[in-house]
């Protein structure tokens with residue numbers, strides 16, 4: 001498995017930029033930037049590039065980007081309205097709820113048997129698991145991308161995280177979120 005570990009000076013913005021791309025696990029530190037609107041203006045074109053390929057309307061692209069970001073900050077227990085970003089026009093269309101799976105996963109409980117899964121991780125998998133854990137526990141801001149060819153255990157490690165995190169009550173801390181792109185996955189069940 002390839003582990004790409006990167007220091008991110010602007011984790012919120014970088015998280016926003018990668019939403020809709022091929023990301024399995026993202027860990028991000030709570031951020032305290034005061035000029036989020038400025039960062040939005042600076043990075044909007046890059047963030048919107050994917051949506052511009054499939055949507056002709058600038059207004060639609062703007063709303064899609066805002067919706068992505070709203071879902072990210074919501075999953076962190078925050079409200080997009082507090083970031084001085086353009087206004088998001090809320091929609092009740094369930095087909096636009098790309099993050100339904102993420103929301104459901106956040107409700108996952110655990111039992112002791114689930115935690116035994118962590119003992120099955122091999123040395124390389126344990127290294128990745130513990131590396132992320134150490135950064136979350138120590139509140140060190142870092143973004144982790146778990147990427148690699150099919151069958152290289154990305155889902156397995158993610159499965160461990162989803163079971164371990166509720167047990168450690170880490171989801172109560174805003175610096176951690178587990179993210180995937182459901183629309184790109186064929187094996188949605190864990």
Ligand SMILES: Nc1ncnc2c1ncn2[C@@H]1O[C@H](COP(=O)(O)OP(=O)(O)OP(=O)(O)O)[C@@H](O)[C@H]1O
Nearest residue numbers: 120121122125148149150151152153154155156157
């Ligand atoms: N430590 C482990 N112990 C037992 N089985 C494992 C372990 N790690 C991975 N596997 C198994 O290896 C197989 C491939 O792993 P996984 O599905 O996580 O790969 P993936 O990288 O997510 O693949 P894809 O990109 O195709 O979704 C799965 O059947 C998984 O259960």
